[in-house]
Amino acid sequence: MALVEIRGLTKRFKKGDEVITPLESVDLDIERGDFVSLMGPSGTGKSTLLNVVAGIDEPTAGTITVDGTVITGMAKGPLADWRAAHLGYIFQTHNLIPVLTAYENVELPILLLPLSSAERQKRVELALEAVGLKDRADHYPRQLSGGQEQRVGIARAIVANPTIIVADEPTGSLDTATSLQIKALLKQLNEQLGMTMLMVTHDEQMALIATRRLRLDNGHIVDGVGGHNGHAPAVAAHT
Numbered sequence: 001m002a003l004v005e006i007r008g009l010t011k012r013f014k015k016g017d018e019v020i021t022p023l024e025s026v027d028l029d030i031e032r033g034d035f036v037s038l039m040g041p042s043g044t045g046k047s048t049l050l051n052v053v054a055g056i057d058e059p060t061a062g063t064i065t066v067d068g069t070v071i072t073g074m075a076k077g078p079l080a081d082w083r084a085a086h087l088g089y090i091f092q093t094h095n096l097i098p099v100l101t102a103y104e105n106v107e108l109p110i111l112l113l114p115l116s117s118a119e120r121q122k123r124v125e126l127a128l129e130a131v132g133l134k135d136r137a138d139h140y141p142r143q144l145s146g147g148q149e150q151r152v153g154i155a156r157a158i159v160a161n162p163t164i165i166v167a168d169e170p171t172g173s174l175d176t177a178t179s180l181q182i183k184a185l186l187k188q189l190n191e192q193l194g195m196t197m198l199m200v201t202h203d204e205q206m207a208l209i210a211t212r213r214l215r216l217d218n219g220h221i222v223d224g225v226g227g228h229n230g231h232a233p234a235v236a237a238h239t
């Protein structure tokens with residue numbers, strides 16, 4: 001069984017009289033340790049797919065199973081608990097809380113988890129270390145560069161040691177040099193810490209760090225490049 005199994009995923013939106021179906025019966029498997037990039041024209045439903053996988057948006061039809069747990073149709077409370085323990089989200093803009101330090105921003109998502117304060121401290125320190133910012137723990141977002149802020153956002157996404165990390169254009173608002181650093185960091189998290197990732201990007205160069213490259217067009221995943229963990233060639237559909 002794949003780590004993430006998406007079956008018959010359909011998402012429909014109504015805009016006045018118009019019905020938009022960005023996702024139409026999408027099937028996809030993501031294996032543990034995969035780094036999947038998702039590209040495609042603007043407005044095709046990439047963010048919608050990410051948000052449904054993240055349990056933020058409800059699909060119109062279909063199921064998503066993550067590590068054996070069916071998250072579609074879950075009640076709000078249990079779904080929030082599931083997200084806190086299993087899902088890391090990297091946003092295009094870091095969304096840090098300005099009045100909290102880097103340390104406190106990273107700690108925020110695990111305050112919901114049943115951890116001792118010593119364990120919590122250990123996890124925050126490890127996450128800040130993984131993104132190379134242990135020495136900036138006491139800095140506020142305004143005292144950090146754009147790239148450092150995004151690193152804190154990444155530390156926040158990995159602090160719970162989630163089952164899967166989703167990233168929506170993680171370098172979309174960074175300059176070229178900073179994008180390269182974030183690109184290297186994400187690759188390292190996948191290769192060295194084995195983190196499973198699903199990343200939406202418009203940047204071909206960014207997509208190249210993925211072990212599996214997919215495109216979304218007209219409601220369907222139309223092609224795949226690479227294979228699970230970079231091995232055998234794979235198509236986008238479930239295998």
Ligand SMILES: Nc1ncnc2c1ncn2[C@@H]1O[C@H](COP(=O)(O)OP(=O)(O)OP(=O)(O)O)[C@@H](O)[C@H]1O
Nearest residue numbers: 013014015020022041042043044045046047048049
């Ligand atoms: N909450 C919503 N209500 C109505 N329509 C929506 C909603 N969210 C998304 N859409 C529509 O669904 C379609 C897909 O949107 P989505 O943001 O997923 O595309 P995208 O591929 O991520 O685009 P981009 O590359 O520009 O970020 C768009 O036509 C969008 O307008």
